[in-house]
Structures are given as C-alpha cells and as structure tokens.
Amino acid sequence: MTEAATIPASERRLEREAAKRRRSRRGAAIAALSSVLVIGGLAVLVLTSNGWPEVRETFFSWTEFKNAFGEVLSGFWLDVKVFMGVEVAVLVIALALALIRVSRSSGLFPLRLLSTVFVDVSRGIPTVLMVYLIGFGVPALQIVKPAPDPAILGAIALTISYSGYVSEVYRAGIRSVHRGQHDAALAVGLTHSQAMRLVILPQGIRRVAPPLLNDFISLQKDAALISIIGPVEAFRAAQIIQGENFNFTPLVAAALLYLAVTVPLARVVDRMGGTEGAVR
Amino acid sequence: MSAPVLEVKGVTKAFGERQVLRGIDLTVGEHEAVALIGASGSGKSTLLRCIDLLEEIDDGDVFLDGEVITDPAVSPVAVRRRLGFVFQAYNLFPHMTALQNVMIGERHAHGARKAEAEERGRALMARFGLAGREDDRPDNLSGGQQQRVAIARAFAGKPRALLLDEVTSALDPELVGEVLAAVRDLKQAGMTMVIATHEMSFAREVADQVAFLHAGRILELGPPERVLEHPEREETRRFLGRLLAAGRI
Numbered sequence: 001m002t003e004a005a006t007i008p009a010s011e012r013r014l015e016r017e018a019a020k021r022r023r024s025r026r027g028a029a030i031a032a033l034s035s036v037l038v039i040g041g042l043a044v045l046v047l048t049s050n051g052w053p054e055v056r057e058t059f060f061s062w063t064e065f066k067n068a069f070g071e072v073l074s075g076f077w078l079d080v081k082v083f084m085g086v087e088v089a090v091l092v093i094a095l096a097l098a099l100i101r102v103s104r105s106s107g108l109f110p111l112r113l114l115s116t117v118f119v120d121v122s123r124g125i126p127t128v129l130m131v132y133l134i135g136f137g138v139p140a141l142q143i144v145k146p147a148p149d150p151a152i153l154g155a156i157a158l159t160i161s162y163s164g165y166v167s168e169v170y171r172a173g174i175r176s177v178h179r180g181q182h183d184a185a186l187a188v189g190l191t192h193s194q195a196m197r198l199v200i201l202p203q204g205i206r207r208v209a210p211p212l213l214n215d216f217i218s219l220q221k222d223a224a225l226i227s228i229i230g231p232v233e234a235f236r237a238a239q240i241i242q243g244e245n246f247n248f249t250p251l252v253a254a255a256l257l258y259l260a261v262t263v264p265l266a267r268v269v270d271r272m273g274g275t276e277g278a279v280r
Numbered sequence: 281m282s283a284p285v286l287e288v289k290g291v292t293k294a295f296g297e298r299q300v301l302r303g304i305d306l307t308v309g310e311h312e313a314v315a316l317i318g319a320s321g322s323g324k325s326t327l328l329r330c331i332d333l334l335e336e337i338d339d340g341d342v343f344l345d346g347e348v349i350t351d352p353a354v355s356p357v358a359v360r361r362r363l364g365f366v367f368q369a370y371n372l373f374p375h376m377t378a379l380q381n382v383m384i385g386e387r388h389a390h391g392a393r394k395a396e397a398e399e400r401g402r403a404l405m406a407r408f409g410l411a412g413r414e415d416d417r418p419d420n421l422s423g424g425q426q427q428r429v430a431i432a433r434a435f436a437g438k439p440r441a442l443l444l445d446e447v448t449s450a451l452d453p454e455l456v457g458e459v460l461a462a463v464r465d466l467k468q469a470g471m472t473m474v475i476a477t478h479e480m481s482f483a484r485e486v487a488d489q490v491a492f493l494h495a496g497r498i499l500e501l502g503p504p505e506r507v508l509e510h511p512e513r514e515e516t517r518r519f520l521g522r523l524l525a526a527g528r529i
C-alpha cells in the first residue's frame with residue numbers, strides 16, 4: 001500500500017480505475033432496480049388479489065398477534081430449552097460415534113458394529129416417527145415411574161435422530177484430513193489418540209463446522225415435532241389459540257419466532273463457508 | 281568402530297501384490313549419514329517409513345541401538361520417540377503456529393513442561409534461521425521455511441537418528457539451498473541420518489555412504505566418490521546417466 005502511494009499513477013491506470021468504478025455503479029443500479037421491480041411486483045400481486053383482505057384478517061391481524069404473542073413466546077421458550085439441550089448432547093454423542101467408527105482397534109469391534117447399526121437406524125427413521133415411538137414407547141415400558149416428562153422424551157428422540165446425521169458429518173471431517181497429518185503426528189512421537197485429539201480433530205471439525213451448523217438449523221425447527229406427544233411448545237400453543245379464535249395469526253407469530261433463531265445461524269454458516277479457497 | 285545406531289536386516293515389504301522391498305540390508309553407524317538414491321518408485325520412502333514403523337514390514341528386522349524395534353512386542357510409539365522423520369511435503373500441522381509445531385513432540389510425547397519446551401523450540405527455530413517466524417502459521421511461510429520448521433520439529437525430540445525423505449523435492453530451486461544448509465548443520469552436529477535424495481552433489485558432500493536402491497534391493501553401497509563416480513553396476517550407471525541428461529547433477 002505504502003509503495004503504491006509513491007508510484008505516480010499513469011493515465012492507463014486512472015482510466016482503468018474509472019472504468020471499474022463505472023461498472024460497479026452500473027451493477028449497483030441494476031441490482032436496486034431489479035429488486036424494486038421483483039419485490040414491488042410480488043407485493044402488488046398479493047395486495048391486489050381478491051382474497052387479500054380476508055387473508056390479512058386471518059393471518060396478519062395485529063390484535064390477534066398481540067393477544068397470542070405472550071403464550072406463543074412462552075411455548076417457544078420450551079423449544080429453545082429443548083434444542084439447546086439436544087445440540088449439546090448431539091455434539092458429544094455424535095463425536096463419540098464418529099470416533100468409534102473410525103477406530104481400528106479390534107477390541108472396539110462390537111462397539112463399532114453397534115455404532116454403525118445405530119447410525120443407520122437413527123438416520124433411516126423419520127424424525128416425526130422417532131418422536132412418536134420414543135414418546136409413547138418408553139412410558140409403556142414402565143422402567144421409570146412416574147413416566148418421564150414428554151418434553152424430555154421428545155428431546156431424547158431428537159437427540160437419537162440427529163446424532164446419527166451429525167456423526168456422519170464429523171466422520172467426513174476426520175476423513176478429509178490428509179493421511180500425511182496422521183503420519184507426521186505419529187512421527188513426532190504422539191500416540192494414536194493424541195494424534196486424533198491434537199492434530200486430526202481440530203482440523204477435521206473446523207472443516208465441517210458449516211454443514212454441522214446446517215444440521216442445527218434443521219434441528220431448531222424440528223423442535224416443534226415434540227408437540228405431537230403433548231408438550232405445549234410454540235407451534236402447539238399457537239395451534240390452541242388458533243382453534244379457539246379461528247384465526248391463523250398465532251401460527252405466523254410462531255413462524256417468526258423460529259425464524260428469529262434460524263436466520264442468524266444461517267448467516268453465521270454463510271460467513272464460515274468459503275473461507276478455504278473454493279468458489280466465493 | 282562403535283556399535284551401529286540403525287541396522288536393517290533382510291527387510292521385505294509388499295503392498296498387496298506389489299513387492300516394494302526385496303530384502304534390504306543397511307547399517308548406519310553413529311554420526312554417519314547414508315544417502316539413499318534411486319529412481320522414483322524404487323522404494324526409498326517405503327524403506328524410511330518402515331524404519332520409523334509408519335509401515336509394517338513383512339520380513340526381516342530393524343535394530344535401533346542394538347535393540348530390535350520391529351518385534352510385535354515393541355511399542356511403536358516409544359520407538360518413534362527415538363527417531364525423527366522429515367517428509368517430502370513437510371506435513372506441518374496447519375492449525376498450529378510454527379513454534380507450536382516445533383514444540384508438540386516435546387510437550388506431548390516427551391512430557392516436557394511448557395516453558396521448557398518453548399525455550400528449546402525458540403532456540404531451535406533460531407538455529408535454523410527462523411527467528412521471528414515463531415507465531416506464523418505454516419501457510420504464511422515459504423516452502424523453504426516450512427521445511428526448516430519440519431526439520432526443527434523432527435530434531436526437537438533429540439532423536440538418535442533422523443530420516444529425511446527427499447526434503448528438497450517439493451521446493452522451488454532457489455529455496456533448496458537453505459534447506460540443504462540446515463541438513464549440513466545437522467551433519468556437522470554429528471546427527472546420524474538416512475537421507476533419501478535426488479541431489480547428487482549434496483549426497484557427495486554430506487554422505488559418508490551412498491546406497492543405490494533399485495527394484496527393492498540395494499544394488500550398490502559405498503563411499504560417495506566410488507558409487508557416484510565409479511559405479512560398478514550397469515543399473516547405477518544408467519540411473520546416474522539419466523540424472524546427468526536431465527541436468528540434475
């Protein structure tokens with residue numbers, strides 16, 4: 001930079017920079033204009049449609065919104081507790097599963113087999129069905145009395161479902177680290193598990209952080225699934241009010257709350273992606 | 281002559297159907313440097329990796345300070361702590377700083393205290409001309425600097441012998457010299473080394489012995505002047521002739 005200042009700019013360079021500025025101004029103008037056209041067009045289309053006045057009343061009623069928001073929000077607090085708890089559990093369990101699956105030691109063979117079966121099964125069953133099965137199946141077993149809180153059972157079901165997925169993400173990360181890294185770790189005298197902990201995992205996990213957080217976006221929405229076994233979380237709370245007043249605004253309120261936690265995470269993922277070369 | 285540091289006896293190694301080493305015998309005395317030369321694919325890397333127990337050998341044995349290290353009862357981790365390895369592609373840990381790369385063995389394999397390992401790490405980096413680059417990530421260093429960090433890392437564990445696998449082959453020509461200078465420094469310090477290399481003039485300069493590897497066997501072994509200037513075997517002459525034609529000598 002300091003060097004550039006000492007070199008006098010040639011005609012040619014000034015010309016090129018001016019052209020670049022013109023091009024970027026034109027780009028910005030086109031982007032602005034096309035946005036106005038597309039968004040404005042859509043707005044006109046919706047707002048002038050025959051059904052709009054009725055839709056506005058049943059989906060976007062401000063009075064209904066204010067009326068329902070408190071209860072939907074307190075329901076959402078349960079969603080937040082569930083997905084945060086599940087996220088922590090999934091991070092730990094999925095890592096354990098991945099480490100077992102990449103291990104070579106013959107002593108771990110039975111565990112490796114179990115992990116593989118667990119991952120296949122947990123990924124293969126629809127999450128909604130898993131919630132149902134755990135939510136009704138575990139109480140029926142009557143192992144613990146009284147039957148555990150359905151919200152906890154729902155959280156367990158989500159943990160099972162997502163641990164399978166996330167362990168595969170971890171495993172992909174571990175396998176993406178070049179074999180030479182493992183060789184070098186052994187060559188400096190580390191044990192296999194030190195090599196894993198100090199060399200392979202830090203690199204592998206960094207690489208798969210974006211897909212891993214992507215799975216968490218999906219998990220934060222799926223927290224709503226626990227409602228089918230009873231707990232009144234945001235979606236269920238909204239549904240109850242909607243049933244009483246025949247107005248869908250509470251559901252829109254719930255949708256906004258889910259967006260409030262998923263969109264920021266999506267932006268974080270966007271920022272992380274593409275830090276290592278690749279197409280920007 | 282004192283007891284040899286490394287002894288390779290009748291070592292064979294195959295990858296599936298492909299027989300790579302067909303009975304290697306090699307003795308490396310204390311403070312001695314042996315240059316391993318031979319065409320690409322002749323098994324130089326495999327031999328070095330077998331000595332460091334990064335590959336399992338099929339037959340034969342390797343001895344370090346008179347003790348067999350290729351016995352299943354011997355802990356490979358303990359053996360690798362007594363040897364150092366420098367890779368062709370550096371294989372530095374990209375998520376650590378240069379200094380952390382140099383310290384990792386001391387800290388985690390040899391159980392040194394952090395302050396101690398750091399002091400030694402800094403001193404080693406300075407010795408190899410890397411003072412001031414301690415906190416740089418490998419990505420921000422030139423190839424020559426990266427390879428010198430790798431040499432410092434291998435040397436930090438006070439190895440009985442260093443195994444160097446074509447440490448200049450991945451470098452731009454103008455960076456070769458600084459890495460060779462580091463190896464020369466180690467030789468002067470009395471380090472026992474096995475050096476796989478394509479740099480014949482360097483082999484002539486630092487090696488006490490040159491071993492010519494061909495099709496999994498050591499075809500010729502002797503002082504550099506003899507093997508490189510008066511090769512006895514036709515294969516050696518052909519190999520050196522090809523290097524000469526390619527302007528590599």
Ligand SMILES: Nc1ncnc2c1ncn2[C@@H]1O[C@H](COP(=O)(O)OP(=O)(O)O)[C@@H](O)[C@H]1O
Pocket residue numbers: 295298300318319320321322323324325326327
């Ligand atoms: N892990 C491996 N699996 C299969 N073949 C290998 C492996 N490593 C090396 N080889 C083969 O062994 C032969 C010798 O390789 P190498 O020891 O790298 O030779 P050099 O270092 O002399 O170029 C080559 O034919 C190579 O393809």
Ligand SMILES: [Mg+2]
Pocket residue numbers: 324325326445446
């Ligand atoms: Mg090689």
